[in-house]
Amino acid sequence: MTDWHWLFGDQLGPHFLAPGTGGPARDSQVVMIEARSVFRRRRFHRAKAHLVLSAMRHRAAELGDRVRYIRAETYREGLYEAVGDASVTVHHPTSRAALGLVRSLEQVRLLPARGFLVPQEAFSAWADERGAGRLRQEDFYRWVRHALGLLMDGDSPAGGRWNHDHANRERPPRGASTLGAPEPYRPDEDDIDAEVRAELDRWEKQDGIRFVGRDGPRLFPATRTEARAALRRFVEHRLAGFGPHEDAMLAADPVMSHSLLSSSLNLGLLDPWEAVAAAEEAWRAGRAPVNSVEGFVRQVAGWREYVWQLYWYFGEDYRHRNALGHHAPLPEWFLELDADAVSARCLTTVLAQVRDTGWTHHIPRLMLLGSHALQRGWDPRLVTDWFHRCFVDGYDWVMLPNVTGMSQYADGGRMTTKPYTSGGAYIHRMSDLCEGCAYRPGDRAGDRACPFTTGYWSFAHRHRDLLAANQRTARAVQGLDRLGNLEEVLATDRRWDEEAP
Structure with a gap:
């Protein structure tokens, strides 16, 4: 009888096939499934879709005759096409949705998670x-x-x-x-990459699957x-x-x-x-x-x-947290990664990085993209989904705590001790992004007021009671009380609700 083991697309290293305690049977046959429904549900970054599919197909090529590689509409259909009702093992998936699917399939036996340091x-x-x-x-x-x-x-x-x-x-x-x-x-592309790119082109033209951002050359x-x-x-x-x-x-x-x-x-x-x-x-x-x-x-x-x-x-309920009561939708320029629609040099620079590569490092993620979303009061579930879709390293388990907890403070402090946001002074100190910008980091009001500076004071005003009660943020409220032109600052800040900064 054949022993089957199912590899998800983020379980591609040899440690996911190593036998032993909690591992698959030695020399088990492997099932891999490309499910197009994954790409229908979310509008992923094109470079991310390319990377994931390229990685899966490269792994399948390495496994050769040991793998049965299926392209199907859903995982459920693909698994049935691959093995019928035969028993299959799989390591603990990395998302709640995938875990729910696996647990709903009687033929699948769940093995412990691998790829992490602590059980x-x-x-x-x-x-x-x-x-x-x-x-x-x-x-x-x-x-x-x-x-x-x-x-x-x-x-x-x-x-x-x-x-x-x-x-x-x-x-x-x-x-x-x-x-x-x-x-x-930086890697070199090969024939598999060319095949993936051509297939993504067909999906967009014939199957109505849409992406955001640019693809190529593969950088990861x-x-x-x-x-x-x-x-x-x-x-x-x-x-x-x-x-x-x-x-x-x-x-x-x-x-x-x-x-x-x-x-x-x-x-x-x-x-x-x-x-x-x-x-x-x-x-x-x-x-x-x-x-x-x-x-x-x-x-x-x-x-x-x-x-x-x-x-x-934290459980499934964590994704619904919204301690700050933020419900504003994401603007079109942000959803489309339209860096050309933005005047603030820091935002247009980082948004272009995401558009072109699907990546930027942790400080632009937290202190520019995340901070701007927090200041504008965008819905944390929408912000989390955007990060999940638009970054090559973004997965549900990665972005839910990082964005909901760390970046948007939507959990009210279960994960971090304060909201992470700042005015333009921090950006000016830690970067060269303010040089040549249309706005001035020190200006709180007027045509050249920095959107991060006005946003910082507007956020502090909107959440005055919460910040005053936290010893790590109480100084922000004290600074707010010393502003002589708060109403002018708030009026300047409201412009960013109507237009790109």
Whole structure:
């Protein structure tokens, strides 16, 4: 009797086929399914659709006769076409919708999740012991490092500190248009990429499936070999310079020293352990400073792992949270990634990056795109869906906590201790994006008032009571009370409800 194992499109690394405890049967046959319904339900970024399909088809080519690769309208139809009523195993999917589907199929046996560092049961025990109001990322991060012996010297953190943020928040180099970091790894396209691009063209012309953004050339790994090359390139040539400027932004250098590994991790092409272990080995060998290594380890073992765990721990109800009562729709220019409709240099620059590549690093996501959405009072469910669709590394489990909790504060503080937003002064300090802009970061009112500055004070006014009660944001309300022209500021800010900034 044939043993069948189902691989979802984000379970593409060899660790998803490794037998052993909680794994599929040794030498099981593999089922992979392209479901067009996934692309009908959401208007994904074209580069994201290309990357996912390219990665799946490359993996199928690697597996050869071992795989039965089906293209169908739905997963349910594809599975039946592949194996009929035969029994199938599958590792825990990464979305609630996929998990619900798997559980509805009697023939499917669910295996534990892979591709993460901590079993869900271990996190639940840790979280239950602490209580729902005390699930802070810093505490979780330290617990993970202790439990895994990651970047540790005995019982103490490597370098004598758990957190090296003090060394990792430098402004961009004065007068520099780029950080000058070595170039990141970029893959070469092949015949599979050409086939995928032609098929996406047919879907748009014949099947009514629509995308947003631009596609090509492919910038991110679609195979295990490419992903490992990208990891090596980052660790050997870029990791050392990563930490100091990881929170900075430069218009002409969107990549800076960032790893660009998130899509490979989230497709399952890399296991997070190999990424953090490679970074730690670079520090121990003296090839990278501890602050840069700790910053990268925090992103993978701290933040990525934390977001994954909270997605499941908080439950389905979490996606409906809207503690600030924000219900405004997303404007057309934002939905269409229409960077040319925007005058604010910071927004047009970052929106163009997303339009052209499906990626920008974490600070533009949080402090430009997310902050603007928060200030404008856009519906957090719509904002979460936009991030999910428009980023090559965006999945439901990634964006639901990141956007609903971190970016939009829609959970009222279950995940973070304050809303993350700022005026133009922060953007001016941490980037070169204010240079040559139509607006001035210090202007609160008038034709040249910065939309982030007016937005900041409007947000503080709208949520005065909430911010005043939080010791981390009370100063914003005190500043609000000192403004001599609040009504003029609010009137200036209202213009952005009608037009692109």
